[in-house]
Amino acid sequence: MNIVVCIKQVPDVPNIRIDRERMTVIREGVESIINPLDCIALEAALELRRRDGGRITVMTMGPPQSEEALREALAFGADEAILLTDRAFAGADTLATSRVLGRAISRLNPFPDLVLCGKQTTDSDTGHVGPQVAEELNLPQVCGVNEIHLEMGALMVTQLSDGFLNTLRVSMPALLTVAPDLAMPHHVPFGDLEDAFSDREVIRWGLGDLDLQGEEVGLVGSATRVWQLYPPPPKRKGEMLSGSPQELVKHLISKLEALSILDENEGDA
Ligand SMILES: Cc1cc2nc3c(=O)[nH]c(=O)nc-3n(C[C@H](O)[C@H](O)[C@H](O)COP(=O)(O)OP(=O)(O)OC[C@H]3O[C@@H](n4cnc5c(N)ncnc54)[C@H](O)[C@@H]3O)c2cc1C
Structure with a gap:
């Protein structure tokens, strides 16, 4: 072939x-x-x-x-x-x-x-x-x-x-x-x-x-022109957490529980 x-x-x-x-x-x-x-x-x-x-x-x-x-x-x-x-x-x-x-x-x-x-x-x-x-x-x-x-x-x-x-x-x-x-x-x-x-x-x-x-061919043979080029506006605001690794884990788990991504029993485990 x-x-x-x-x-x-x-x-x-x-x-x-x-x-x-x-x-x-x-x-x-x-x-x-x-x-x-x-x-x-x-x-x-x-x-x-x-x-x-x-x-x-x-x-x-x-x-x-x-x-x-x-x-x-x-x-x-x-x-x-x-x-x-x-x-x-x-x-x-x-x-x-x-x-x-x-x-x-x-x-x-x-x-x-x-x-x-x-x-x-x-x-x-x-x-x-x-x-x-x-x-x-x-x-x-x-x-x-x-x-x-x-x-x-x-x-x-x-x-x-x-x-x-x-x-x-x-x-x-x-x-x-x-x-x-x-x-x-x-x-x-x-x-x-x-x-x-x-x-x-x-x-x-x-x-x-x-x-x-x-x-x-090339630019002359192209059917399209790039009009604008820009990064999309960010959709969500990020949040920086600070503290010791233990504090960060605790903080993160409570956030995930608040958003119902993790249930409380899983968080405790
Ligand atoms: C108006 C306009 C002007 C542009 N001007 C420039 C410029 O000045 N300089 C520039 O670098 N780019 C330019 N580009 C981008 C250029 O068109 C693309 O890089 C190119 O056509 C390939 O498109 P792609 O990367 O989206 O390929 P895709 O369609 O995403 O690629 C799919 C597959 O096609 C094959 N393929 C793609 N391109 C090639 C290639 N060149 N050779 C062999 N196989 C290929 C590969 O297998 C690749 O995996 C321009 C685009 C536009 C719309």
């Missing part, structure tokens, strides 16, 4: 900062990681390749430094890495991002049997890109899958939705976005990282390679 895994390099969560004038995430000088759900998608792809054979291509659209994320994915076990990078792609909203990813995937020969994306990212967090890439490629899609099996030439996938587990049979080629409990990313040995960062190739495609026009 040929699988494409779309990965995005995101700022490490505790370091996320916002440029309030440009309404964008500040990426300069901030440590970056592969979006955690994309590592899970990659691990699921590795598991499918172990069971059913095939080839894994990792792909990202981003600035030149996102090559690091691709090299990490090669160390993880991907066979091939493609970086979609061009000044014209800058400022893309999710639609323009999906257009570029979709066009790049459509150029792969053979066309992949499966495209995997994370369900959402830890920075922009829209969850749009997977479904929009599926639309670009006219592929069947299932979002937030937590199990994938290959059965008689089709994918059997499980998805938690509204508290129910759905099992769906999906014909290939297809696009799936993955949920956190699908797989557990393995530890990457240092030697594999060293090889990936020194010896492996990362293919680069820009606007010209994808046969797209400047007005279809």
Whole structure:
């Protein structure tokens, strides 16, 4: 099975900062990681390749430094890495991002049997890109899958939705976005990282390679503009307690009892 895994390099969560004038995430000088759900998608792809054979291509659209994320994915076990990078792609909203990813995937020969994306990212967090890439490629899609099996030439996938587990049979080629409990990313040995960062190739495609026009990509090709960016107003006032640990526990228990979260007998126990 040929699988494409779309990965995005995101700022490490505790370091996320916002440029309030440009309404964008500040990426300069901030440590970056592969979006955690994309590592899970990659691990699921590795598991499918172990069971059913095939080839894994990792792909990202981003600035030149996102090559690091691709090299990490090669160390993880991907066979091939493609970086979609061009000044014209800058400022893309999710639609323009999906257009570029979709066009790049459509150029792969053979066309992949499966495209995997994370369900959402830890920075922009829209969850749009997977479904929009599926639309670009006219592929069947299932979002937030937590199990994938290959059965008689089709994918059997499980998805938690509204508290129910759905099992769906999906014909290939297809696009799936993955949920956190699908797989557990393995530890990457240092030697594999060293090889990936020194010896492996990362293919680069820009606007010209994808046969797209400047007005279809980046900020100009985006259908949305970020108008305002602000933290939501706090809903509840926090209360700081002080005292010895024993006093704090007593105080906390009495508060929980007053709110009927704990009943008095439990508090005594
Ligand atoms: C008007 C506008 C302007 C913007 N300008 C900028 C800007 O200047 N700079 C900037 O950094 N961001 C910008 N953004 C944010 C940018 O659109 C998103 O970062 C990007 O489109 C991905 O959206 P997301 O993070 O919500 O992905 P989601 O939809 O939450 O991601 C789901 C999955 O899709 C895949 N995926 C998402 N993005 C990529 C990618 N780039 N490559 C490969 N796979 C991917 C991954 O598998 C991911 O897990 C802008 C957004 C808007 C609306």
